[in-house]
Amino acid sequence: MADTIDLGTYLRQRGHRLTNPRRFVWDVLGAARGHLTADQIATQVRGHDSGINLASVYRSLTLFARLGLARESNLGTDGAGRWELAHPDDEFHLICDSCGDVQHHGGDLVDQVRSHLGEDHGFQAATIELSVSGVCSSCADAPQPGISRGLRPWPSLPSGTRTGDILPKENR
Amino acid sequence: MADTIDLGTYLRQRGHRLTNPRRFVWDVLGAARGHLTADQIATQVRGHDSGINLASVYRSLTLFARLGLARESNLGTDGAGRWELAHPDDEFHLICDSCGDVQHHGGDLVDQVRSHLGEDHGFQAATIELSVSGVCSSCADAPQPGISRGLRPWPSLPSGTRTGDILPKENR
DNA sequence: GCGCAATTGCGAACAATTCGCAATTACTAT
DNA sequence: ATAGTAATTGCGAATTGTTCGCAATTGCGC
Numbered sequence: 001m002a003d004t005i006d007l008g009t010y011l012r013q014r015g016h017r018l019t020n021p022r023r024f025v026w027d028v029l030g031a032a033r034g035h036l037t038a039d040q041i042a043t044q045v046r047g048h049d050s051g052i053n054l055a056s057v058y059r060s061l062t063l064f065a066r067l068g069l070a071r072e073s074n075l076g077t078d079g080a081g082r083w084e085l086a087h088p089d090d091e092f093h094l095i096c097d098s099c100g101d102v103q104h105h106g107g108d109l110v111d112q113v114r115s116h117l118g119e120d121h122g123f124q125a126a127t128i129e130l131s132v133s134g135v136c137s138s139c140a141d142a143p144q145p146g147i148s149r150g151l152r153p154w155p156s157l158p159s160g161t162r163t164g165d166i167l168p169k170e171n172r
Numbered sequence: 173m174a175d176t177i178d179l180g181t182y183l184r185q186r187g188h189r190l191t192n193p194r195r196f197v198w199d200v201l202g203a204a205r206g207h208l209t210a211d212q213i214a215t216q217v218r219g220h221d222s223g224i225n226l227a228s229v230y231r232s233l234t235l236f237a238r239l240g241l242a243r244e245s246n247l248g249t250d251g252a253g254r255w256e257l258a259h260p261d262d263e264f265h266l267i268c269d270s271c272g273d274v275q276h277h278g279g280d281l282v283d284q285v286r287s288h289l290g291e292d293h294g295f296q297a298a299t300i301e302l303s304v305s306g307v308c309s310s311c312a313d314a315p316q317p318g319i320s321r322g323l324r325p326w327p328s329l330p331s332g333t334r335t336g337d338i339l340p341k342e343n344r
Numbered sequence: 345g346c347g348c349a350a351t352t353g354c355g356a357a358c359a360a361t362t363c364g365c366a367a368t369t370a371c372t373a374t
Numbered sequence: 375a376t377a378g379t380a381a382t383t384g385c386g387a388a389t390t391g392t393t394c395g396c397a398a399t400t401g402c403g404c
Contacts, residue, residue: 371380
């Protein structure tokens with residue numbers, strides 16, 4: 001639905017206006033295959049209208065989120081929020097600690113979770129965000145040197161990874 | 173396990189030292205019933221040793237996370253990460269959009285998800301984070317004026333909520 | 345106890361996001 | 375079409391959460 005509605009009508013019916021920032025943010029989100037940071041969205045939006053400010057991108061995103069059209073998720077938690085359109089079919093994320101890849105899947109698993117929550121906990125789920133970190137199937141077969149920025153226990157830390165000021169010397 | 177290990181031994185075996193910041197951060201996390209921001213942890217830690225710096229709290233938390241002892245989750249996404257001990261039994265979070273309450277539950281649901289991921293996607297899950305936003309059972313019965321900072325679609329917005337600079341006048 | 349590397353505290357630096365406000369713009373009703 | 379008006383923008387400055395560099399301190403193995 002979110003992909004097929006007329007944004008102008010949708011906004012106007014709720015007392016908002018269709019403006020260039022909103023239009024272009026909407027387009028970028030719709031065309032994006034993955035999750036984008038606000039900054040990435042702003043960069044792409046400026047390809048259409050170079051005068052659009054980052055703050056307006058944030059405001060558009062917040063508006064969309066409040067209207068249920070978009071959502072923010074904090075995936076690999078490197079500090080920046082990632083935005084995407086809110087598909088009616090929720091999805092979940094598999095974050096590989098080894099190669100850093102983020103797969104997303106939609107569908108039945110989330111549906112199962114949703115009905116379970118309703119039946120067993122009386123909770124009407126609106127947005128389900130399921131983030132899983134672990135090791136994906138390809139890395140389980142052929143482990144790669146980590147490029148992920150995610151947290152990872154040391155005993156299995158691939159050598160040569162950036163370590164910051166935490167790793168004791170003998171582990172470097 | 174995380175609650176019963178001897179932190180000093182655990183750290184030393186991995187080439188780290190047991191220091192006051194780490195000791196107190198550990199104690200605070202262990203005594204906390206909910207999820208704490210780094211700042212909240214620092215405040216409590218200073219009750220034991222007033223000289224402990226926020227940066228050291230962050231460093232302790234990061235260390236614990238890398239060792240698999242603690243984890244950060246971005247729940248109500250109000251900008252700050254929330255920390256907790258990494259229980260061996262994963263848990264999931266139900267975030268009520270109406271009253272802002274965060275319930276956490278552990279157990280079988282997460283286990284089900286874990287085995288599903290392994291069988292259907294070949295993904296070895298290490299950490300499963302399941303965040304669900306929606307309306308909790310008590311709010312479904314008796315809706316309260318929202319105190320949540322979470323995102324909420326407007327059509328169901330309780331009146332009198334703080335609105336920022338987004339809500340058009342006729343909705344205020 | 346000694347020695348040395350790991351760790352701290354401090355303050356400055358950074359990055360993501362929000363805010364205040366005057367100028368602009370989209371919509372509504374003429 | 376046009377004017378009126380409130381919603382929205384752009385700008386820059388402010389805030390907030392987190393990290394960094396470095397000299398001083400401290401825990402731990404010998």
